[in-house]
Amino acid sequence: MVQDTTLEHDIYLFHEGNLRYSHRLLGAHPETRNGEKGVRFAVWAPNAVQVSVVGMFNDWDGRENPMEKINDNGIWIAFIPGLEKGTIYKYEILTTHGHLQLKADPYAISSELRPDTASVVYPLENYSWGDEEWMKQRKAKNPYESPMSIYELHLGSWKNIEPEVFYNYRDYADTVIPYVKELGYTHIELLPLTEHPFDRSWGYQATGYYSVTSRYGTPDDFKYFVDQCHKYGIGVILDWVPGHFCKDAHGLRRFDGEALYEYANPSKAEKTQWGTLTFDFARNEVQSFLISNAIYWLKEYHLDGLRVDAVASMLYLDFGKEDGEWELNEYGGRENLEAVSFIKKMNEAIFEETPDVLMMAEESTSWPLVSAPTYIGGLGFNYKWNMGWMNDMLKYMEMDPIHRKYHHNLITFSLFYAFSENFVLPISHDEVVHGKKSLLNKMPGDYWQKFANLRAFLAYMYAHPGKKLMFMGGEFGQFDEWKDLEDLDWELLDYDSHASILDYTKQLHQLYQDMPALWELDHKEEGFMWIDANNYEQSIISFARNSRTSNDQLVVVCNFTPEVYHDYRIGVPKHGSYKEIFSSDAEHFGGSGQTNGLPLESVPSPWQGQDQHITMTIPPLGVSFLKRTSVSKEENHEK
Incomplete structure (x- = not known):
């Protein structure tokens, strides 16, 4: 009793x-x-x-x-x-x-x-936090109208003492954080840090959902890492896996001799492609376990958000399964109704307890309203990874430029749905492992063209609506794909091309943060305007990004072929003087230097649906950012 x-x-x-x-x-x-x-x-x-x-x-x-x-x-x-x-x-x-x-x-x-x-046994009450100012600012910040560029990080292979022997969270705080801050990222996203038995699962198959992995130290050591991130002005997002767990004997599987945390029905419990078990989302005690776990990480460790892994595997009963391996729901559909209900309940609880955090869904299907509130029928996340954009763009960039004109829709289609969700544009670890090649090595062409393609891709990514995420190593053009048991190929920074890409990443972030047009209206249609989306023959696109202030408008021109075009006409929304404020083809980035050094004066002659146009040089495999710096003589006369 x-x-x-x-x-x-x-x-x-x-x-x-x-x-x-x-x-x-x-x-x-x-x-x-x-x-x-x-x-x-x-x-x-x-x-x-x-x-x-x-x-x-x-x-x-x-x-x-x-x-x-x-x-x-x-x-x-x-x-x-x-x-x-x-x-x-x-x-x-x-x-x-x-x-x-x-x-x-x-x-x-x-x-x-x-x-x-x-x-x-480890009490949590002994750590003294020093991030009061950060937590206060976070409450007042609107993430939707702020720059967000995320550095995805696997601690053990960023740098290690030797394979499978790692530094402490405190050591990583002293090395990772200044590096990320110098490059201009706003957030770090950590691959799962819940305790897991196998290094090469990267934390995605866990046994200890409330244990921060002891590979890198104690819970207080990890709190120090988060604390230091906040002191540097960097948010911390943790990859979190509520969809499934591993079968190791000491873990949750048949915890008391019976199916307890997992479904009793094998067709619902088994994640056959991963060899794991699905949580029983209908069981009340499992709901308490998982919802508490999310709030635990956000509250106890002052995390700024969770990236929720494999949401599609939770939503669909047939995810990763063959016919005969799954059963229809009570209405004859393939949706896991219990998981849908749980996800909504989870997000409602999280935002009631911690209203200023980020809840990001890695959801790879067209499920509607993933990042919409539950009261209008959404799943209740506030962000969704844009897997469609990622797949289209990587497919496009891997093509020889001579073939790109036949697949022009791959770089334009995302704008048909770019504002249907609050999107993050992700280039994650999954895209640079298991034979997929590194981001740089996906790029076609000779040595110079690979780097030019990479610069163009990154520039387009940062000009495209949506927040940004890049996996470690991409920032300096690692040639090898991710080697999860070794650290990054830091020695590449001794070579000019890789050092230039690192500097390019830094300068691109500076441009991104300085220009509200690149993030202030990220999730609203008025934040984007096509100028020319249809020049597939030359693989050139141009568009404008808008902020709340019309004077902050940017014109972006992208060329995805190695051809140079002089005296190329681009329509512009307003007359005046346009300055090229950033070019991916600048010589100091390793480019060919086909830039526009002098101001470009608009001509009051309609072009590409705009009232004015300018004439400019289009660089090879290059992206140009143009900003109107002064009004034209005609506009002054009108005033």
Whole structure:
């Protein structure tokens, strides 16, 4: 019989699927009872016959510290005096089948370094944060009308001591953060840092959802990393995987001898292509587990957002499955209705608890209203990765320029739907691994043309509506694809072409941040205007990006062939003097120097649907950004 009314209420909410801080109820928590210090353990195991806490402190003997089952729904509790921070433990569970199994704590705050698999007692209250100013500014910031350029990062292969031997989170804070700040990125996105048994899963197949991986240090070490990011003015986004978990014996699979965190129905539970198990989104306690987990990362670690992995795999019952491996829902459809309901509930809870965070969906289908509020029928995220743009653009850029004119729609089609969601344009780790080649090495042509293509692609990416994301190594043109057991090829920066790309990335970010037209109306149709989308013969496109202030308008001209065009006419919206403020073909970036050094005066003659036009040089495999710097004589006369 539970006596504590607060505890009773929390247990009730947990079983209702509405306990948003279930990590405070369950798990291992140092506390004092009757003047004696120890640790309170609590675990949910409704199908267990008996549960004990075991560890070095009792010679892993389950007879020493049995837990008490405090309700019919299977919460077990034990207080063990004398234990403290750093205690290593597991739960010994006797199943209804008569088997004894050892399980890591689903709510463990810390875990042993792999290959060891036990949980570690770790209080979270001892770190003193220093990011008050950042958190205050975050509340007042409108991310939709702000620049956002994200550096996607896998710590262990950014730099390491040797393969599979890593630096501490604090060491990475001292090296990664100044580098990212110098380049001008606004956010770091970390591949999953939840505890996982296999390095090469990159964290996407987890066992410890509340444990920051011990590969790089302790929870306080990771808090220091986030704290330092915020002191440098950099936001932190964590890749988060609520769709599935791995089958390792010490993890969540058949936790108490029966399907508990996963679906009991194998056709719904099995993620056959990944060898993992799907969470049972209909089970209330699993909802409490996952929603609490998201809020835990955002609150306890001051994270600025979560990128939610593989949302499509949650939404569709047939994702990655062959005919006969899945079953229709109750209405005869392929949608996982329970997952849809869970996602909406999750996002509602997160934005009620932390209204100023980013919730980004990696959703690869045409599911509508992913980044729309739930009250209008959306899934409730505030951003969606634009996988369509990514696939089209990489397919286009990999082509020999001579063939690009036959596939011109690949660089224009995204503007038909660019404002249907709040999009992030992602060039992520998935695009530069498993034989897909690095971003630079995808580019066709000789050595010079590869770099020119890369510069043109990046410039178009930053001119296109949507926030930006780039995986590490792309910023200096790594030739090899991502090698997840080695660090980046930093020695390439000894070569001029790679050093120039790094400087180009820095200058492109400076342009991006300085020009509100490139981000202020990112998600509104009035932020973009085609000038010429149809010149497929020469693979040239031109468009305008607009801000709230008309004087900040930019004209962008892109040439995706190696031809140079002199005296090329471009329509412009207003008459005046246009200055080329940025060219991807500038010599100091390694380009050919076919730039427009002198101001370009508009001519009051209609062209390409505009009232005025200018005549300019179009660089080979180049992108030019033009800004009206002064009004024309005619406009002055009119005034």
